[in-house]
Amino acid sequence: QVQLQESGPGLLKPSETLSLTCVVSGYSISSGYYWGWIRQPPGKGLEWIGSIYHTGSTSYSPSLKSRVTVSMETSKNQFSLKLSSVSVADTAMFYCARGSSGYVENHFDYWGQGILVTVSS
Amino acid sequence: EIVLTQSPGTLSLSPGERATLSCRASETVSHRYLAWYQQKPGQAPRLLISGASGRVIGIPDRFTGSGSGTDFSLTISRLEPEDSAVYYCQQYGTLPLTFGGGTKVEIK
Numbered sequence A: 001q002v003q004l005q006e007s008g009p010g011l012l013k014p015s016e017t018l019s020l021t022c023v024v025s026g027y028s029i030s031s032g033y034y035w036g037w038i039r040q041p042p043g044k045g046l047e048w049i050g051s052i053y054h055t056g057s058t059s060y061s062p063s064l065k066s067r068v069t070v071s072m073e074t075s076k077n078q079f080s081l082k083l084s085s086v087s088v089a090d091t092a093m094f095y096c097a098r099g100s101s102g103y104v105e106n107h108f109d110y111w112g113q114g115i116l117v118t119v120s121s
Numbered sequence B: 001e002i003v004l005t006q007s008p009g010t011l012s013l014s015p016g017e018r019a020t021l022s023c024r025a026s027e028t029v030s031h032r033y034l035a036w037y038q039q040k041p042g043q044a045p046r047l048l049i050s051g052a053s054g055r056v057i058g059i060p061d062r063f064t065g066s067g068s069g070t071d072f073s074l075t076i077s078r079l080e081p082e083d084s085a086v087y088y089c090q091q092y093g094t095l096p097l098t099f100g101g102g103t104k105v106e107i108k
Helices: none
Strands: A003-007 A018-025 A034-040 A047-053 A058-060 A068-073 A078-083 A092-099 A108-111 A115-119 B004-007 B010-013 B019-025 B034-039 B046-050 B063-068 B071-076 B085-091 B103-107
Touching: A003 A092, A003 A108, A018 A034, A018 A092, A018 A115, A034 A068, A047 A068, A047 A078, A047 A092, A058 A068, A078 A092, A108 B046, B004 B085, B010 B019, B019 B034, B019 B085, B019 B103, B034 B063, B046 B063, B071 B085
Parallel strands: B010 B103
Antiparallel strands: A003 A018, A018 A078, A034 A047, A034 A092, A047 A058, A068 A078, A092 A108, A092 A115, B004 B019, B019 B071, B034 B046, B034 B085, B063 B071, B085 B103
């Protein structure tokens, strides 16, 4: 059973860098599939942030690309998200998820429970 | 990017009734790469349908996906109280991956 668990600070100030980690259990991320981050502002819809393949290849949403870095640490079976220069508009629930294939163009079949990140001065 | 518009915004129906949710794309979704998710309050989205009509293992057969091109739909044939949720469509035929705004299904 594939399980994902997000962790990181829940409160940031504007202009700080958001750093989240997703620990995967039940599957070795170095074996394949894309691994992604999706966010959901309170009461709103879902937005794809970016994904990473086990080779380290990444793909990002154009609207966030200038501020986003997704990386992975296969020895710890985890991948991470960094979002720089956050503002109040970045307040959201952040989910990590497994892409359903070895192509970046995929849907997500396993999701973490999510972590709420609030940006406030 | 492909914009997905879901309608209606909210659907309020009684148990046993049929729900039809629409997802319209701003351009053709290649290969019918359209997925549907169910999200209940306080929970992560749950994958229901992939490839427009492929039901995920374990999803009840009252959930049916259909469509192609720019018009897709999710039908819940006999609503049950546990179907109360927000449903999202997602296209994965073209980057960036995009989601619809969601349809809330309320059970009277």
